[in-house]
Amino acid sequence: MQPFIATHIEALQQTLLGIVQKGQRVALVPTMGALHQGHLALIDHAKTLADIVVVSIFVNPTQFGPNEDFNKYPRNLEQDAKLAQSSGATLIYAPAVEDLYPDDFSTNVSAGPITQILCGQFRPGHFDGVATIVSKLLLRVLPHVAVFGEKDYQQLCVIRRVTDDLDIPVDIVGFPTVREADGLALSSRNRYLNDEQRNIAPKLHETLQFVKNDILSGKHSVQDSINAAVSTLSNYGYRLDYLALCDGQTLAPLNRAQEDARLLVAAWLGDTRLIDNIPLE
């Protein structure tokens, strides 16, 4: 069976109307496509939370900085639609840029301080782009539940902030990061890595685990553990944007372990920026 792809809001909402009238629950999994097992795991999980799963596929221009990879970001709608359908998606929503951002579009959703720290410091405007597009998708689809990966942990926190603050009636569900056997978090951008970089890439997760164990051992201060990890990663060839221990909800920086703390990292290997995070417990 061909997957059903809606590109226009009319087709999307007509299909959803029939579903909602039957009293069925709807889940949304927003993606930028180039689907991998991480995305498919979100779809699989969404199926356990709702009767039908809508997967949106949209490479959102407003969350890319001027020197970022918007143009080269991988796009393959046909293959993505097949993959999504094979994981249980009922409907693929793949709108055009002009549909979501017509010429007179001028609103910006900004979630405040949580968007200025960590990745926000290095990608100005990124989280406003994310908050704006996710708000639009949630309001177009009006799902009961939306599933996001913890892989993009700050994004998940921003979306929780936005939906709470704007009373968008949806349950936001986070799903743990899906990894390669060697620990590297799956990402559509991993395909940019050359062989040498791919060999070094798992060190990011390995180092997070090391910092976690070091902090939990109580032998060193949080700052000393982080400093040691930063120099380890630099020696492997990474250029660090940040490595930080943060509150798991507000993302406020922490200098000692606490319940719900999270270690987050962003670092470059050549031209590829990798992010990862783990809970401290």
Ligand code: AMP
């Ligand atoms: P993206 O297409 O990269 O914007 O990601 C779409 C959704 O998939 C986001 O909620 C991501 O956090 C999630 N995601 C991406 N990679 C992974 C992964 N390795 N494990 C779990 N979720 C992921």
